[in-house]
Amino acid sequence: DAKTTQPNSMESNEEEPVHLPCNHSTISGTDYIHWYRQLPSQGPEYVIHGLTSNVNNRMASLAIAEDRKSSTLILHRATLRDAAVYYCILRDPLDPDRGSTLGRLYFGRGTQLTVWP
Amino acid sequence: DAGVIQSPRHEVTEMGQEVTLRCKPISGHNSLFWYRQTMMRGLELLIYFNNNVPIDDSGMPEDRFSAKMPNASFSTLKIQPSEPRDSAVYFCASSPKSSALSYNEQFFGPGTRLTVL
Numbered sequence: 001d002a003k004t005t006q007p008n009s010m011e012s013n014e015e016e017p018v019h020l021p022c023n024h025s026t027i028s029g030t031d032y033i034h035w036y037r038q039l040p041s042q043g044p045e046y047v048i049h050g051l052t053s054n055v056n057n058r059m060a061s062l063a064i065a066e067d068r069k070s071s072t073l074i075l076h077r078a079t080l081r082d083a084a085v086y087y088c089i090l091r092d093p094l095d096p097d098r099g100s101t102l103g104r105l106y107f108g109r110g111t112q113l114t115v116w117p
Numbered sequence: 118d119a120g121v122i123q124s125p126r127h128e129v130t131e132m133g134q135e136v137t138l139r140c141k142p143i144s145g146h147n148s149l150f151w152y153r154q155t156m157m158r159g160l161e162l163l164i165y166f167n168n169n170v171p172i173d174d175s176g177m178p179e180d181r182f183s184a185k186m187p188n189a190s191f192s193t194l195k196i197q198p199s200e201p202r203d204s205a206v207y208f209c210a211s212s213p214k215s216s217a218l219s220y221n222e223q224f225f226g227p228g229t230r231l232t233v234l
Contacts, residue, residue: 110159
């Protein structure tokens, strides 16, 4: 499975933008890039995902490099509630006909984001 | 919707005892995942089911661990006999059907914190 590299920790001030980087130099052509986050004492929650084009949703934006070997999760205005561990994950390619690897996610160590008031 | 439900939320047991963790996925979801999270190893996928059938149990640490999904609304993860090194937070997640052309996020439960003395 393709691996990702993220900084162990990052800090931000409240209401400032945050750019969380992720390197995935061994990404395959069919791997999607996913981001999940885990708030303290909770299970992970989905943030965003993309393949080649930049993506936006109500939580964040995902900027994907042209060669797809890196990506950046952008929180436009950090809040205290955004303090969490952020995981960048490459999804195992799916083959529904084989019935295998359906939706597998490989979590790394993630980036611990601290938001200061 | 109540989300993924796990019970118990906390379990303290003695080495050698049998432990059963329970999960109720979100109604209508057809994939179910069991994860384990520790400080040393991070978040690991143990096993996942699709349409109640175990697809990949390669993450199950050893024969002491077993998982079942007798119907679409219930799954168990059993450890027998338990050992102190099994102490961890165990998460259950569910997902609607994914395919090669679309992705459906995984929804995680609140987890069960297991302590084996």
